[in-house]
Amino acid sequence: MVGLRADMDALPLVEQGERPHVSRFPGRHHGCGHDGHTAMLLGAARQLARDEAFEGCVAFIFQPAEEGRGGAREMVLEGLFERFPCEAVFAVHNWPDLPLGVAATRSGPIMAAADRFDIVVRGRGGHAAQPHHTPDVVLAASTLVAQLHTIVSRRVPPTENAVLSVTRISGGQSHNVLPAAVELTGTVRSFNGAVQDMLEQALHDMAAGVARASGTTIDVEYTRYYPATINSPAHAQLALEAARRAGLEAQTAGAPAFTSEDFAFMLQQRPGAYLWLGQGAGTSPAPLHHPSYDFNDDVLAFGVRWFVTVAQLALQDTSTPSQK
Numbered sequence: 001m002v003g004l005r006a007d008m009d010a011l012p013l014v015e016q017g018e019r020p021h022v023s024r025f026p027g028r029h030h031g032c033g034h035d036g037h038t039a040m041l042l043g044a045a046r047q048l049a050r051d052e053a054f055e056g057c058v059a060f061i062f063q064p065a066e067e068g069r070g071g072a073r074e075m076v077l078e079g080l081f082e083r084f085p086c087e088a089v090f091a092v093h094n095w096p097d098l099p100l101g102v103a104a105t106r107s108g109p110i111m112a113a114a115d116r117f118d119i120v121v122r123g124r125g126g127h128a129a130q131p132h133h134t135p136d137v138v139l140a141a142s143t144l145v146a147q148l149h150t151i152v153s154r155r156v157p158p159t160e161n162a163v164l165s166v167t168r169i170s171g172g173q174s175h176n177v178l179p180a181a182v183e184l185t186g187t188v189r190s191f192n193g194a195v196q197d198m199l200e201q202a203l204h205d206m207a208a209g210v211a212r213a214s215g216t217t218i219d220v221e222y223t224r225y226y227p228a229t230i231n232s233p234a235h236a237q238l239a240l241e242a243a244r245r246a247g248l249e250a251q252t253a254g255a256p257a258f259t260s261e262d263f264a265f266m267l268q269q270r271p272g273a274y275l276w277l278g279q280g281a282g283t284s285p286a287p288l289h290h291p292s293y294d295f296n297d298d299v300l301a302f303g304v305r306w307f308v309t310v311a312q313l314a315l316q317d318t319s320t321p322s323q324k
Contacts, residue, residue, distance in 0.1 A: 040303030098278025114260030125180030
């Protein structure tokens with residue numbers, strides 16, 4: 001049995017644009033093209049069901065909650081692969097950075113592990129004209145932000161790749177009051193488990209150091225919500241061969257992307273591969289997760305053919321043993 005997976009959730013964005021198919025639900029926008037992925041997989045199911053010569057068993061996996069909620073993890077925990085014992089799993093994502101008609105993937109890491117940190121810097125608060133009476137949590141938070149951005153450049157080996165970004169800082173309500181707390185939020189991306197461990201520890205160490213130096217209390221909550229998406233070398237090559245047979249220009253991706261993907265949870269349980277399917281700029285130049293993003297419908301036929309072909313090749317391939 002081979003598994004073919006499509007994600008099918010939207011994003012909490014208000015869609016911008018004058019297209020006739022613009023979202024009718026405010027705050028819900030298919031800004032990542034998951035509706036296109038679902039259409040591709042439905043098309044592949046229909047095509048394989050019509051093919052009287054096709055022999056084999058395919059599990060069509062329609063997965064909810066990819067966008068930060070770990071739907072793949074929940075499906076695995078609820079017994080997906082016990083109910084449907086796939087020997088390999090494959091998934092595809094439209095990729096605006098690649099031209100239409102091009103597909104790419106690579107052996108090993110293809111998408112990054114995604115971690116989140118939430119930090120609260122606490123003091124007592126007080127009068128802004130009397131800063132000597134209270135620890136300055138705004139200054140401590142600013143110092144910590146600057147220190148955190150040295151972790152990748154000074155702690156991560158130059159041969160490894162990682163990203164740390166502080167994405168939110170919040171605190172204070174008045175020009176003449178030193179607040180009692182400031183909150184920070186951010187994300188960390190990496191591909192290597194040892195580097196991921198080091199990044200988390202360095203973040204905790206820096207928070208503790210700034211707390212001691214500033215007289216504040218700093219609480220850190222660090223969450224590893226998606227692991228790195230790791231392709232099996234044999235299945236990555238199979239995915240590229242399927243792309244060639246489906247009429248696509250198949251390319252080996254030179255580097256993984258720092259975006260994340262919860263298909264990683266399925267690849268931790270079964271070998272397989274994740275493919276980027278070029279869609280050019282579509283009908284607009286907007287990237288993924290942009291309010292004006294619009295899926296390029298010209299990609300659909302390529303996606304259907306790839307899903308069909310990768311299932312056929314995987315079921316024919318007896319040289320790659322299952323790796324649970």
